Amino acid sequence: MTELAQWLSQQPVDSELGSVIASMAAAGAEIVDMLEQAPIEGLVGLVGSVNVQGEEQKQLDVISNDIVLKHLRQNPAVSILVSEELDEAVHMENQGAYMVATDPLDGSSNLDVNVTVGTIFSVLRANGGLTQPGTAQLAAGYIAYGPATTLVVTVGSGVAVFTLDKNGAFQMTHENVRVPEASAEYAINTARERFWDAATKGYVAENVAGESGAAGKRYNMRWIGSMVADVHRILMRGGIFLYPLDSETASKGGRLRLLYEANPMAMVMEQAGAAAITGRERILDIVPSGIHQRVPVILGSSEEVRRVEAWYAKG
Numbered sequence: 001m002t003e004l005a006q007w008l009s010q011q012p013v014d015s016e017l018g019s020v021i022a023s024m025a026a027a028g029a030e031i032v033d034m035l036e037q038a039p040i041e042g043l044v045g046l047v048g049s050v051n052v053q054g055e056e057q058k059q060l061d062v063i064s065n066d067i068v069l070k071h072l073r074q075n076p077a078v079s080i081l082v083s084e085e086l087d088e089a090v091h092m093e094n095q096g097a098y099m100v101a102t103d104p105l106d107g108s109s110n111l112d113v114n115v116t117v118g119t120i121f122s123v124l125r126a127n128g129g130l131t132q133p134g135t136a137q138l139a140a141g142y143i144a145y146g147p148a149t150t151l152v153v154t155v156g157s158g159v160a161v162f163t164l165d166k167n168g169a170f171q172m173t174h175e176n177v178r179v180p181e182a183s184a185e186y187a188i189n190t191a192r193e194r195f196w197d198a199a200t201k202g203y204v205a206e207n208v209a210g211e212s213g214a215a216g217k218r219y220n221m222r223w224i225g226s227m228v229a230d231v232h233r234i235l236m237r238g239g240i241f242l243y244p245l246d247s248e249t250a251s252k253g254g255r256l257r258l259l260y261e262a263n264p265m266a267m268v269m270e271q272a273g274a275a276a277i278t279g280r281e282r283i284l285d286i287v288p289s290g291i292h293q294r295v296p297v298i299l300g301s302s303e304e305v306r307r308v309e310a311w312y313a314k315g
């Protein structure tokens with residue numbers, strides 16, 4: 001079995017960048033320890049504050065953010081942290097070369113019901129400024145806290161999957177994962193149908209029509225409500241995830257955040273042979289206007305993403 005540290009030493013990245021990924025892995029191992037004990041320790045519910053996005057923070061969001069911050073502060077290679085849970089970027093005392101953007105706990109609505117949640121991360125050069133496009137990412141990935149704790153990481157040469165063992169080490173369980181180009185599974189919050197644009201309505205209607213629709217095949221639908229869990233399913237067996245711009249999220253630019261949700265997931269997808277767009281453009285090409293910018297996200301099996309793109313091209 002290849003351990004994370006060994007794999008990192010074989011990648012075309014310097015040891016400092018490798019150490020940043022190792023710090024995120026260590027933070028993930030600590031977060032899952034905390035999550036496993038949270039119901040016993042009564043760490044449930046809201047803290048009573050809202051984050052910069054106006055969303056209510058759960059206790060576990062705040063604790064997870066503190067854990068990530070602690071691990072990154074201890075790493076001299078990291079000088080900047082951008083987090084969903086912090087209004088402003090944190091500039092550390094270290095003058096390290098790297099910046100990390102993170103969603104410390106993704107899928108908060110699933111926390112109190114014991115459904116998979118995760119930590120998402122993106123690593124960039126600190127001297128590139130806070131608002132670099134996704135193409136500038138040097139590494140990205142996520143840790144999914146499900147039946148197994150899974151670290152998915154890319155440094156720009158494919159995607160590797162590691163599983164946390166009983167001794168606290170991440171062991172490689174998949175190398176060079178490829179997302180199937182074709183799929184018959186889609187993920188979208190259909191309760192929002194009344195807000196959808198014509199492209200989303202058209203694409204989903206074709207899928208619902210199954211064999212008699214334009215795609216000519218029967219589709220299945222899955223929506224976990226944790227981006228990490230939905231993306232991980234797509235990484236392992238194909239499919240498409242849509243959180244499109246709709247009439248309710250339009251004024252905010254979308255639902256999901258560019259720096260620490262869309263960009264890292266888009267890099268993972270592209271590195272696994274899949275695609276990630278807003279509908280009209282490639283996510284990784286967007287130049288952010290702010291650290292908490294939101295964007296529409298459509299990602300997954302390339303044939304499905306191209307179908308959605310064709311719908312957007314129509315109007």
Ligand SMILES: O=P(O)(O)OC[C@H]1O[C@](O)(COP(=O)(O)O)[C@@H](O)[C@@H]1O
Nearest residue numbers: 103105106107108109189225226227
């Ligand atoms: O509430 P909805 O519409 O199902 O949205 C679910 C989406 O929101 C998110 O939970 C947002 O992430 P956070 O939990 O980090 O705020 C995604 O993980 C998920 O895909």
Ligand SMILES: [Mg+2]
Nearest residue numbers: 103106107261
């Ligand atoms: Mg999230």
Ligand SMILES: [Mg+2]
Nearest residue numbers: 084103105106
């Ligand atoms: Mg979150």
